[in-house]
Amino acid sequence: xxxxxxxxxxxxxxxxxxxxxxxxxxxxxxxxxxxxxxxxxxxxxxxxxxxxxxxxxxxxxxxxxxxxxxxxxxxxxxxxxxxxxxxxxxxxxxxxxxxxxxxxxxxxxxxxxxxxxxxxxxxxxxxxxxxxxxxxxxxxxxxxxxxxxxxxxxxxxxxxxxxxxxxxxxxxxxxxxxxxxxxxxxxx
Numbered sequence: 001x002x003x004x005x006x007x008x009x010x011x012x013x014x015x016x017x018x019x020x021x022x023x024x025x026x027x028x029x030x031x032x033x034x035x036x037x038x039x040x041x042x043x044x045x046x047x048x049x050x051x052x053x054x055x056x057x058x059x060x061x062x063x064x065x066x067x068x069x070x071x072x073x074x075x076x077x078x079x080x081x082x083x084x085x086x087x088x089x090x091x092x093x094x095x096x097x098x099x100x101x102x103x104x105x106x107x108x109x110x111x112x113x114x115x116x117x118x119x120x121x122x123x124x125x126x127x128x129x130x131x132x133x134x135x136x137x138x139x140x141x142x143x144x145x146x147x148x149x150x151x152x153x154x155x156x157x158x159x160x161x162x163x164x165x166x167x168x169x170x171x172x173x174x175x176x177x178x179x180x181x182x183x184x185x186x187x188x
Contacts, residue, residue: 003088003091005085005088006088006091006092006094006095007095009080009085009088009092009095010091010092010093010095010096010099011095011099013026013030013073013076013092013096014026014096014099014100016072016076017072020072022070022072023100024100025070026070026072026073026096027096027097027100029068029069029070029073030073030089030092030093030096030097031093031097032068033065033069033073033077033089033093034089034090034093036065037089037090043060043064046060047060047061047081047086048086048087054081054082057081057086058078058081058082061074061077061078061081062074062078065077077089080092101138104136105135105136106135106136106137106138107133107135107136107137107138107155107156108137108138108140108155109126109129109137109138109139109140109153109154109155110140110142110153110154110155111125111139111140111141111142111151111152111153112141112142112143112144112147112151112152112153112154113141113142113143113144113147113150113151113152114143114144114145114147114148114149114150115143115145116141116143117141122139122141125139125151126139129153129155133155137155146165147165147166148165148168150162150165150166152166
């Protein structure tokens with residue numbers, strides 16, 4: 001869980017976004033900015049480096065982001081720079097997204113499959129999960145060839161693992177416990 005500081009900043013932006021009726025837009029722009037920082041480590045380093053003056057950081061931010069960020073979001077990011085909190089961007093974004101999802105009855109399903117799911121498979125899986133959970137599901141699908149076959153779905157702390165790898169591991173455990181039981185029986 002993110003710290004109190006990140007939650008406070010996220011809550012402030014969230015409430016401002018609600019007041020301006022731009023909640024989804026601000027949330028998406030914060031996520032876009034977070035992804036930009038992930039993909040451009042050198043830009044992130046410039047914006048968080050202690051020896052670069054805040055004015056230069058804010059000017060760089062404005063030059064790069066003015067064309068695609070709302071004025072309010074841009075000013076919020078400048079405030080983070082002024083307060084020396086820009087390094088908390090990821091946590092703030094996650095907190096804002098978490099609050100949005102809680103208030104809109106949405107859960108994130110991290111779906112891992114051995115092969116890419118086609119559109120109809122994704123739609124059926126999403127429909128089934130939404131029916132079971134009685135929530136809107138935001139599916140994030142990834143290919144994980146180590147699963148061999150099947151799916152592994154993680155929703156919050158719940159893990160649904162119907163992969164071939166999981167079944168193989170269960171068979172190995174069963175075989176070991178059977179061997180152990182037989183070995184003990186023979187020794188007694």
